[in-house]
Amino acid sequence: MDIEFSQEDLDFEKEVQDFIENNLPKGMDLWTKRGEWFEALRKKGGWDVSKWPVEFGGPGFTPTQRYIFDNEMAKNSTPPQLPFGVGMLAPILMNYGSKEQQDRFLPGIRDSSVNWCQGYSEPGAGSDLANLKTKAELTEDGKHYIVNGQKIWTTLAHIAHWMFCLVRTSSTGVKQEGITFLLIPMDDPGIEVKPIITLGGSHTVNEVYITDVKVPVENRIGEEGKGWTYAKGLLIHERTGLAGIQNSVLALEKAKENASSIKVGDGTLLDVPVFKNKIGALEAELLALEFTELRSLAQVSAGGDPGPESSIMKLKGTEIQQRISELNLESSGIYAAAWGNPVGPAFAKGATSGYLGARATTIYGGASEVQKDVISKNVLGLG
Numbered sequence: 014m015d016i017e018f019s020q021e022d023l024d025f026e027k028e029v030q031d032f033i034e035n036n037l038p039k040g041m042d043l044w045t046k047r048g049e050w051f052e053a054l055r056k057k058g059g060w061d062v063s064k065w066p067v068e069f070g071g072p073g074f075t076p077t078q079r080y081i082f083d084n085e086m087a088k089n090s091t092p093p094q095l096p097f098g099v100g101m102l103a104p105i106l107m108n109y110g111s112k113e114q115q116d117r118f119l120p121g122i123r124d125s126s127v128n129w130c131q132g133y134s135e136p137g138a139g140s141d142l143a144n145l146k147t148k149a150e151l152t153e154d155g156k157h158y159i160v161n162g163q164k165i166w167t168t169l170a171h172i173a174h175w176m177f178c179l180v181r182t183s184s185t186g187v188k189q190e191g192i193t194f195l196l197i198p199m200d201d202p203g204i205e206v207k208p209i210i211t212l213g214g215s216h217t218v219n220e221v222y223i224t225d226v227k228v229p230v231e232n233r234i235g236e237e238g239k240g241w242t243y244a245k246g247l248l249i250h251e252r253t254g255l256a257g258i259q260n261s262v263l264a265l266e267k268a269k270e271n272a273s274s275i276k277v278g279d280g281t282l283l284d285v286p287v288f289k290n291k292i293g294a295l296e297a298e299l300l301a302l303e304f305t306e307l308r309s310l311a312q313v314s315a316g317g318d319p320g321p322e323s324s325i326m327k328l329k330g331t332e333i334q335q336r337i338s339e340l341n342l343e344s345s346g347i348y349a350a351a352w353g354n355p356v357g358p359a360f361a362k363g364a365t366s367g368y369l370g371a372r373a374t375t376i377y378g379g380a381s382e383v384q385k386d387v388i389s390k391n392v393l394g395l396g
């Protein structure tokens with residue numbers, strides 16, 4: 014295993030750093046001028062869709078270049094893209110969609126003019142996703158599916174134009190084989206979106222009710238009954254992304270800065286041994302996780318795939334995100350109870366919502382217990 018960067022990789026790292034230095038809008042401009050930033054990335058040679066292959070307008074980065082690119086972007090807190098179109102549906106369209114579907118949907122995904130949401134989970138079908146019941150029946154003329162059912166926890170469904178959706182087209186035989194992948198417009202009168210307000214007080218997830226929605230067969234990806242196969246391939250990559258290692262490195266630095274602004278005795282909270290121990294443990298675990306990511310990268314660069322190690326990264330990466338949010342809560346002390354009102358140090362304003370919001374990280378993208386199952390079977394070989 015070789016986890017050293019080559020000179021070529023180091024040159025590429027410098028190129029990305031220079032590009033960010035010269036093009037990333039500064040301060041508040043970051044939000045008002047984000048369109049210009051994405052345009053500069055596009056002009057650079059498909060850097061706006063960094064994970065897309067060359068034939069679809071992406072840069073065709075090697076796995077190592079992709080790692081370097083993602084790290085530099087995270088380090089500089091560059092504006093993120095919504096993941097559902099660019100990161101999740103696009104690879105499925107590229108691998109399994111028809112040429113017509115690619116031409117129809119990829120441009121809107123790329124320029125963010127069309128928002129997508131992911132309609133997989135249902136009441137009774139989360140960890141056991143193959144249990145999903147939303148039913149799609151083919152009309153007699155074979156031209157449409159009539160879809161009925163309910164999705165839940167659908168992130169950003171309230172601003173989505175379309176939903177990519179797993180539906181049941183057969184209830185006989187193996188559960189996984191009766192699942193089909195459909196693209197459903199959210200402006201259909203049979204779609205009703207109801208908000209779910211989460212513990213952190215924000216509205217990002219929803220219930221989606223689907224009643225007699227008529228979907229043309231042209232909106233089916235690939236073959237009927239193969240949706241599970243199409244959806245499954247992506248999960249490994251989704252999990253790796255959810256580890257958010259570089260974001261945690263930055264967040265931990267910020268947490269240390271926050272703690273060092275709180276006076277305790279003659280020093281600061283950062284000098285208190287119990288607090289210091291927590292920081293030290295987190296730094297060590299983050300470093301270990303970074304090396305796990307590099308090991309997985311070396312495997313991918315040598316022609317393999319990320320494999321079940323992605324479950325280790327999802328499990329540990331999200332636990333670390335939660336622990337960092339706990340440190341911020343601790344540093345905020347009593348002011349965390351003010352719940353978003355600006356009293357006490359500035360960082361205390363978001364501490365409670367950050368802490369509560371982070372509870373979800375060990376649930377979405379596959380709950381921690383499920384990742385432990387994958388690790389015990391496929392990494393440790395335990396039955």
Ligand SMILES: Cc1cc2nc3c(=O)[nH]c(=O)nc-3n(C[C@H](O)[C@H](O)[C@H](O)COP(=O)(O)OP(=O)(O)OC[C@H]3O[C@@H](n4cnc5c(N)ncnc54)[C@H](O)[C@@H]3O)c2cc1C
Nearest residue numbers: 131132133134139140166167168373376377378379380382
């Ligand atoms: C903030 C947020 C955003 C989300 N966004 C989306 C989205 O955009 N689209 C979408 O489709 N879904 C989304 N989800 C749903 C998410 O994928 C599911 O919540 C997740 O898969 C868990 O399913 P569940 O909620 O049904 O819990 P369950 O599967 O019922 O699990 C309940 C508990 O039982 C445990 N458990 C379940 N099975 C096992 C097992 N075999 N062994 C041991 N323990 C087990 C779980 O770990 C968990 O602790 C989102 C969820 C959240 C919280």
